[in-house]
Amino acid sequence: MKDLGAVKYFLGLEVAHSKHGFYVCQRKYALDIISETGLLGAKPADFPMVQNHKLALVEGKEFADGERYRRLIGRLIYLVVTRPDLAYSVHILSQFMQCPKEEHWEATLRVVRYLKKCLGQGILLRSDSALQLEGWCDSDWASCPLTRRSLTGWFVLLGLSPVSWKTKKQPTVSTSSTEAEYRAMTGLQCEFKHLKQILQSLGVEHKQGMNMYCDSQSALHVANNPVFHERTKHIEVDCHFIRDAIKEGEIKPSYVSTKIQLADIFTKALGKAQFEFLLGKMGIRDLHAPS
Structure with a gap:
């Protein structure tokens, strides 16, 4: 070596x-x-x-x-x-x-x-970036015209530095947009756990709760509601997974407007104005661009 x-x-x-x-x-x-x-x-x-x-x-x-x-x-x-x-x-x-x-x-x-x-x-992985994870998650309900499966997208920042992103088709059909958004939250929480383990192996303790931003108020209501009903009984495992994480202080779900939902760029084709607006908020840089 x-x-x-x-x-x-x-x-x-x-x-x-x-x-x-x-x-x-x-x-x-x-x-x-x-x-x-x-x-x-x-x-x-x-x-x-x-x-x-x-x-x-x-x-x-x-x-x-x-x-x-x-x-x-x-x-x-x-x-x-x-x-x-x-x-x-x-x-x-x-x-x-x-x-x-x-x-x-x-x-x-x-x-x-x-x-x-x-x-x-x-x-740009910034040197002045706080070692605090936060993420955005979104879904496009029943977007596949052939299988009617939804599309999940998430984006994770470590302080001000982008470290993880994903666009993935959900493995099963969701019966509502709330269910699709909730499964997107579950996917992001799995990524959070993985990144926390990596930080821990590098000697970085991440004790604070991680901010999770979602643009579905109904999905956030399900996450904070301890009562199960017919609309959530078929996603009971996901419900327990997210609620336990909230109860233990691992994540802090918050509502964010669709207009500033960074994960929106991972779930659908956007027009020029919205595409460039979200890209500018994600910490993406072009050092070779004329100033």
Whole structure:
């Protein structure tokens, strides 16, 4: 083993050190993707995916080079390591890897054109950040038109630094938006437990309750209501899991408006204004952007 000094480039990750902290991006990796797809001269896109898309219902012509599609999606999946803004679009497009259509390929190329707009975008792990976890969770109820399963998204900050994010389809069908939101809260609490264990292994004690922000007042009511009824009996395990965490002071659920719900960017395709607004609140930076 050798001490190679401070890390600067590792497995496509570029790390810049300063008094403000560590800045991690994948600029060269993103540039390789744009070059490989032949879009170096293409017009950049302002956001990765159009609103109200119907990609799951596309029945057009199959894309001739399925292997090329799968390769590009695989590279985009790795890019999500430092690009939370791509989590939703890559999640949607990765569902068609078995049999992609022409429309799916065009949607993927739009994501690549979006990369061209913000090539050096990455995450800043700040040195002045408090070691306090807080997270946002959201869901898009019955969003899959084929299975009617809901989409869960969560985003976790350690102080002011983004450390974890996820877009995931729920394993079962939720019968109401409240149930879908509650399952999103459960997913975020599992992530909280995992991150607390990592911090503990690094010698960081996290004794304070973790703030959990949700934009569903009904889900928060279920979390704080000790009485079970017919609407919650089929999610009883999740109910106990969240309520025990609240009772023990592990989490502090709070309501947040949908307009400032950071996890909204992980559950649906947003327009330019809302997309850029939420992205600016998430601690995402682009050191290569003109000042």
